[in-house]
Amino acid sequence: MATVDLKDVKKVYPGGVEAVKGVSIAIPDKELCVLVGPSGCGKSTLLRMIAGLETISAGTCSIDGKVVNAIGPTERDIAMVFQNYALYPHMKVYDNMAYGLRNRGMPKDEIDKRVRTTAETLELAHLLERRPRELSGGQRQRVAMGRAIVRSPKVFLFDEPLSNLDAKLRGQMRVEIKSLQRKLGVTSVYVTHDQLEAMTLADVLVVMNAGLVEQLGAPLDIYEKPASTFVASFIGAPPMNLLPLRSGQLEGAVSLPAIPANAATIGFRPEDCEVGADGAASEGGLRLMARVLGVEPVGAESFLYCEAAGGRIVVRVPGRTAVAVGDQLPVLARREKVHFFGSDGKRV
Amino acid sequence: MIDNSPIRTFIAHLVLVLGILIVAFPIYYTFVASTHSLQTILRPPLPLLPGDRFVENYSEALFGGVGRIGGVSVATLLFNTTVVALGIAIGKIIISLLSAYAIVFFRFPLRMTFFWLIFITLMLPVEVRILPTYKVMVDFGLIDTYTGLIVPLIASATATLLFRQFFLTIPGELVEAARVDGAGPWRFFWDILLPLSRTNIAALFVILFIYGWTQYLWPLLVTNRNDMNTIVIALRKMISFADADTEWHLVMVTSMLAIVPPILVVVLMQRWFVRGLVDTEK
Incomplete structure (x- = not known):
């Protein structure tokens, strides 16, 4: 037409x-x-x-x-x-x-x-x-x-x-x-x-x-593959977790994937997080300790609002969860699910 | 009300009935006088009940002609006044619809200037500009014509403002939908704006018809011939300072007849009128 x-x-x-x-x-x-x-x-x-x-x-x-x-x-x-x-x-x-x-x-x-x-x-x-x-x-x-x-x-x-x-x-x-x-x-x-x-x-x-x-x-x-932090935080609900990097490091991270030289922000989606997983899965991925500030069960899934690495993140876990406010959790995002953005907000 | 005890209801009705009596009695008395002969009226006291000359008085006034105004019949006066009142009401509505349409929906240079010019005329009622207007009418040879009676009263800032306010409440999306649907300016005006304004038009018509019907100063100036008078002017002319010269029974008949058309307009258009005042129907 x-x-x-x-x-x-x-x-x-x-x-x-x-x-x-x-x-x-x-x-x-x-x-x-x-x-x-x-x-x-x-x-x-x-x-x-x-x-x-x-x-x-x-x-x-x-x-x-x-x-x-x-x-x-x-x-x-x-x-x-x-x-x-x-x-x-x-x-x-x-x-x-x-x-x-x-x-x-x-x-x-x-x-x-x-x-x-x-x-x-x-x-x-x-x-x-x-x-x-x-x-x-x-x-x-x-x-x-x-x-x-x-x-x-x-x-x-x-x-x-x-x-x-x-x-x-x-x-x-x-x-x-x-x-x-x-x-x-x-x-x-x-x-x-x-x-x-x-x-x-x-x-x-x-x-x-x-x-x-x-x-x-x-x-x-x-x-x-969001092209910028803006797209990353606009597409997807809840939006992608974005944490600032300081001189190539993330404060409070247990382990970090290889970080590109000019990256200023690290991002991962709430639905790409795994809670408590360790061993092989964490190889080369992002691992950090998070303190739970709030729990939002919506039925098919629950959202955990946490404080980690000097910022706020949201973690999605399937179904019901036994996690309570104040718990300390290891949160993991696999290497291929981690995004990096430069200081201009663009993807690197 | 919340409380409807019988005493309250009684008092409320009493007040209402008294009010109606006070307002309606003079009109009733006029009607009574219009059904008596001149002799009965001139010999006080006037009876409180209608007399037996209803048909004679009314037919004499309507078709026979009244002596003091050069033998013109009240039927002619009614016709004149109807033409003038309709002309003023319809003319005002058309002019103000069109000017409000231009001001609200079109972007043209000096748009706001024109709006303010119209607005300023609100401050110049007929009485203020009456001499120049009269001069213009004389120069155009419009004395003793319907045109001369109607045209100077047509321009109306009030109605223009009213329509402007109404048009401003019409959502922009509606205008755009019409444009996408292929309606040009005239089609939009005719197919969408006019039907949406009909309650406003009806309400305004009632108000303007009565305004036109009761005009006094301008018709007084611009008509010389008796057969071009409006009913209000003729009424004034019928009354002489000497009581014996005045055909009071015919004056009363004319008064009664003069209030019938405005009442008819209000009653017939009441539904539209009230709707136009209270809801915008969107």
Whole structure:
């Protein structure tokens, strides 16, 4: 259907604030690209520039090989799902979905066919005569999706579409969006601040920070090899444990793997820790003594909040745990699960 | 209330009933007077019950014409006043909708300047600018025309501000969704903004209709011919200083007729009016 290409795209607001400082992303056809980052990182601005709702200050945005910088949102052939759904409150569900088609001058019977087919897909058929305020949050979300799908555009744009739903519904819709996107094969850009959504939905994951791309790649590659301390602490929950190195040493560590010369921070994920293991497993790995400050059992796993090597770390242990607050524990991270970052925060 | 003991209920109702009596009695008495002959009215005391000349008095006023205002019938006056009140209400709503739309949804040079210019006119009511306005109307030859009666009263800073405040509450996402859906400025205005504003428009219509209906100073200045008078002006002209010259029964009939249309508008649009004042329906 379409590719989306961003080349060195910048956004400078009048007044000099630079929201996006030069971003290049190439999204292949039919793939779902997730932009993730903390609030204010420029991800929404970027999405709105692809939509044509914001002007592009520098660089080019092309859809399907055609530069669209100077083209309005209507002609870009995109559809957008908004955070607050932005349904027309005075129109019935049917008209909400049909409005975009009518504006494009599609014949009535064709509109009717499309709206009904889409409603069928989204299980909205029985709600077509209702108004948005008579719908639940999840149903409104579906209507917003329907309004985008019914147009069969070149690109879907999602602006934090699930952030207004409760946790259970969010999980359900996440799966649905993914399968729908697969089925329809429409290139999509999805903005979220939720790293779980980002990990599960993305074909291409883009981690953004302060107007720049921190890392771009497949979600699991990013998880396994975070390019910077920022990505390491943003992707994964709870975030990666990061401890500062002082002149190549970690205070209070029992044993240390070989440390690269320019490393300033050592990192390991809570889920990569082993508690109490010794002997062969610890060979060449990181081993340190930790004092437990708090225990958080969540059922399938428990999180231990500990103090170690002059910093705070989180350790994940499976299932129930007998560990109590105040215990001293040996914590081990295998060599291949230990990450090093330089003084500029970049991976070494 | 929390406590509904019979005594409290009784006192509450008593106060309400007394209030209504005080407000309604003069109107009732006007109605009574409008059903008696001139002779009965001029010979005090006026009876407390309606007389037998209801049909005669009302048909004389409505269709026959009233002597003191050059034989113009009250029907003509009602028509004039309706045209003027509707013209002012609808004109004000259209103008202020459009100017609020421009100020809220478009970015153009001097946008805030225009907003403040409109705002400043709030401080210049008709009375302050009445002489220059009158001069302009004379120069345009608009004395004794509906245009002359309506146009100077149309520009409305209040309504513009009201619509501006309402438009500001419309989420930006809705505007963007419409843009993505291919709605241009006019389509957005017509398909989305107008339907969302309908309760506000209805409430404003009621207020402005009554405002237009009760205009006194401007119609007094800008109409000379009796058949172009509005009902309020005509009422004033019907009353002479000498009691015997005044056709009091017709004055009373005209008074009664003058309050019917505003009441009708309020009653018919009550549902919309209240909704427009209390909820924003979003």
